[in-house]
Amino acid sequence: MSASSLPHAIVREVGLRDGLLSIKTIVPTAQKLEWISAAYAAGQKEIEVGSFVPVRLLPQLADTAELVAHAKTLPGLVASVLVPNFKGAERAIELDADAMLIPVSASAAHSAANVRKTPDEMIASIAQIRAARDAAGSKTFIEVGMSTAFGCTIQGDVSEDEVIRLLRAALDAGAERVGLADTVGYADPAQVRRLFEKAFRALGTQSDKLTCGHFHDTRGLALANTLAALDVGVRRFDASLAGIGGCPHAPGASGNAATEDTVFMLERMGYDTGIDLDQLLALRKQIAEWLKGEQLGGAIWRAGVPKSSARATPPMASFSQQAPIR
Amino acid sequence: MSASSLPHAIVREVGLRDGLLSIKTIVPTAQKLEWISAAYAAGQKEIEVGSFVPVRLLPQLADTAELVAHAKTLPGLVASVLVPNFKGAERAIELDADAMLIPVSASAAHSAANVRKTPDEMIASIAQIRAARDAAGSKTFIEVGMSTAFGCTIQGDVSEDEVIRLLRAALDAGAERVGLADTVGYADPAQVRRLFEKAFRALGTQSDKLTCGHFHDTRGLALANTLAALDVGVRRFDASLAGIGGCPHAPGASGNAATEDTVFMLERMGYDTGIDLDQLLALRKQIAEWLKGEQLGGAIWRAGVPKSSARATPPMASFSQQAPIR
Numbered sequence: 001m002s003a004s005s006l007p008h009a010i011v012r013e014v015g016l017r018d019g020l021l022s023i024k025t026i027v028p029t030a031q032k033l034e035w036i037s038a039a040y041a042a043g044q045k046e047i048e049v050g051s052f053v054p055v056r057l058l059p060q061l062a063d064t065a066e067l068v069a070h071a072k073t074l075p076g077l078v079a080s081v082l083v084p085n086f087k088g089a090e091r092a093i094e095l096d097a098d099a100m101l102i103p104v105s106a107s108a109a110h111s112a113a114n115v116r117k118t119p120d121e122m123i124a125s126i127a128q129i130r131a132a133r134d135a136a137g138s139k140t141f142i143e144v145g146m147s148t149a150f151g152c153t154i155q156g157d158v159s160e161d162e163v164i165r166l167l168r169a170a171l172d173a174g175a176e177r178v179g180l181a182d183t184v185g186y187a188d189p190a191q192v193r194r195l196f197e198k199a200f201r202a203l204g205t206q207s208d209k210l211t212c213g214h215f216h217d218t219r220g221l222a223l224a225n226t227l228a229a230l231d232v233g234v235r236r237f238d239a240s241l242a243g244i245g246g247c248p249h250a251p252g253a254s255g256n257a258a259t260e261d262t263v264f265m266l267e268r269m270g271y272d273t274g275i276d277l278d279q280l281l282a283l284r285k286q287i288a289e290w291l292k293g294e295q296l297g298g299a300i301w302r303a304g305v306p307k308s309s310a311r312a313t314p315p316m317a318s319f320s321q322q323a324p325i326r
Numbered sequence: 327m328s329a330s331s332l333p334h335a336i337v338r339e340v341g342l343r344d345g346l347l348s349i350k351t352i353v354p355t356a357q358k359l360e361w362i363s364a365a366y367a368a369g370q371k372e373i374e375v376g377s378f379v380p381v382r383l384l385p386q387l388a389d390t391a392e393l394v395a396h397a398k399t400l401p402g403l404v405a406s407v408l409v410p411n412f413k414g415a416e417r418a419i420e421l422d423a424d425a426m427l428i429p430v431s432a433s434a435a436h437s438a439a440n441v442r443k444t445p446d447e448m449i450a451s452i453a454q455i456r457a458a459r460d461a462a463g464s465k466t467f468i469e470v471g472m473s474t475a476f477g478c479t480i481q482g483d484v485s486e487d488e489v490i491r492l493l494r495a496a497l498d499a500g501a502e503r504v505g506l507a508d509t510v511g512y513a514d515p516a517q518v519r520r521l522f523e524k525a526f527r528a529l530g531t532q533s534d535k536l537t538c539g540h541f542h543d544t545r546g547l548a549l550a551n552t553l554a555a556l557d558v559g560v561r562r563f564d565a566s567l568a569g570i571g572g573c574p575h576a577p578g579a580s581g582n583a584a585t586e587d588t589v590f591m592l593e594r595m596g597y598d599t600g601i602d603l604d605q606l607l608a609l610r611k612q613i614a615e616w617l618k619g620e621q622l623g624g625a626i627w628r629a630g631v632p633k634s635s636a637r638a639t640p641p642m643a644s645f646s647q648q649a650p651i652r
Contacts, residue, residue, distance in 0.1 A: 150634075151632055151633070151634030152633075152634065153632075153633055155633075156633040156634045156635070157634040157635055158634070184632075185629060185632075186632040186633075186634050188590075188591055188594035188595050189553050189591070189595060190594070190595035190596060191594075191595075217625060218625065218628075218629045219587065219590060219625050219626040219629055219632070220549055220584065220587035220590070220591075220624065220625030220626055221549060221587070221590075221591055221625075223546055223547060223549065223550040224549040224550045224552070224553045224591060226550070227515050227550045227553055227554065228553065231557075255625075258546065261545065261546035261547070264514075264545060264546070264547075265514055265515065265546075265547055265550060268514035268516070268517075269514050269515060269516035269517075270516060298546065299543060299544065299545050299546030299547075299581075300545040300546055302544075303511060303544045303545055306477055306479075306510075306511075306512040306545070307477070307478070307479055307480075307481075307482040307512075308476075308477030308478065308482045308483040308484070308512050309482070309483055
């Protein structure tokens with residue numbers, strides 16, 4: 001079976017942004033450039049390279065502009081940046097980033113702690129950003145990541161209806177794509193399936209704009225939740241190489257899904273991610289040297305790729321044929 | 327919703343056997359007794375307490391007889407022991423263990439390395455053990471764990487047809503229950519679903535005897551594979567507290583599914599495991615002290631139980647209604 005006949009899945013690298021956010025070691029720009037180039041060479045076609053936030057708040061991400069410029073030299077690479085406010089969006093538009101990701105916390109408490117705004121104030125920002133983007137004739141894609149969609153360390157429960165209301169509002173305000181994020185690692189697979197399915201139904205003709213699952217491994221369920229989302233039709237996942245990641249306002253929430261383990265699972269199940277796992281593991285080794293002393297995650301780097309072949313022919317066997325709703 | 331109205335799932339503790347096998351620290355019998363009592367108090371009703379193998383080979387498991395005797399004082403606890411041969415089975419019968427687990431490697435290469443027998447010689451042992459058990463009027467239950475069912479570090483691929491042939495042969499030889507084990511951490515969720523479904527179909531009226539999934543986290547997929555098995559109807563899982571485990575003949579295969587993370591996932595999804603996660607985490611803390619310096623696994627012990635409530639009402643939502651085949 002040729003690669004092109006396999007179903008595709010996208011693993012977006014968020015290690016340079018969500019990952020490094022919780023890493024004390026300041027990674028020099030030269031190393032980040034090398035990371036982006038190597039990830040691209042390994043086949044990663046979507047990379048969140050940084051964030052436009054005040055440098056005094058996040059010195060780790062101060063070189064985002066330079067990273068965007070570098071990413072733009074790599075043909076076909078979609079470089080996204082996180083923009084928590086209008087000012088950040090202006091920078092993204094000005095630098096012609098391929099995409100900007102606006103975080104909207106479904107938890108009001110997390111939203112206040114993270115961006116000092118209510119979720120609805122964030123929705124208003126989206127409309128403002130969309131207007132500015134269109135007025136500038138810019139092509140910078142607007143994506144919204146719905147943070148704490150599965151629960152919040154500050155507030156506890158987050159209402160599913162509120163998540164769906166905000167997803168709709170984000171799209172109405174001009175977001176071109178939305179995703180659900182388990183920012184603090186509270187999600188379980190049943191909840192992931194339920195909320196994504198509920199959201200797909202609620203969004204109706206716009207359901208194709210809900211495309212991304214963002215899971216943290218805080219309680220060990222990142223890959224089980226990835227599988228759950230895959231089962232209901234999600235084909236785009238955020239992940240951090242070496243499983244780095246977290247959120248300063250979500251205690252204990254360290255650890256995005258590890259890119260290498262996510263790619264291994266998807267490829268092994270018969271999905272084409274376009275990513276070369278050996279090259280990815282070589283890059284992980286490099287990054288582990290750069291981040292010496294930091295807590296890293298992921299599992300497959302230790303044991304290596306199996307000696308047995310993947311045997312998913314036909315892809316996903318009978319199971320997926322019942323499950324996906326899109 | 328009362329606990330009793332929830333679907334049940336069983337997590338069998340195998341840390342004392344499969345787990346300690348790869349741990350250098352010799353755990354004193356007193357600590358093992360405490361472990362068993364505390365696990366029982368936390369609600370674990372099935373515990374693999376040890377193995378009847380030559381003491382010179384596995385000094386770590388030399389006190390199995392004492393552990394079986396202790397387990398028998400705890401009402402309702404099902405204590406199982408691993409028996410790799412007829413001699414071990416005789417001991418299990420003599421000591422009136424509740425159950426004995428006979429490992430049969432589906433990989434001929436692994437079988438040779440692990441027990442110096444072919445898979446079919448192991449099948450012959452089962453028949454011999456069953457005859458001895460019945461002749462003794464013993465009630466010791468006979469279970470077969472099909473090792474390397476998803477691939478082998480020595481041999482590579484393992485044929486699914488061979489796995490199914492051996493499952494059938496094991497039942498024909500007198501095994502009363504069988505399970506599939508990913509001894510070396512090669513399995514992916516698509517493969518897990520495919521092989522279990524294929525086996526359920528092949529076993530026909532005996533499919534209710536295939537009940538157990540045994541997954542290693544070597545490549546990070548233990549919980550995703552647990553979810554995959556759950557989706558196709560498996561309701562019994564092996565796991566090790568603190569994710570200890572491995573196999574001396576399977577390089578790099580350290581790390582069973584962590585009991586605490588498995589219980590968290592199942593309970594969170596709406597399954598009743600009968601296990602109190604807080605008590606389990608307290609025991610994990612104790613064991614981590616006993617095993618100081620050893621590599622432990624698992625994730626939830628670090629971050630703790632979520633502040634948000636589980637919201638799986640009804641259990642498993644719509645998804646599971648499509649999937650389970652039994």
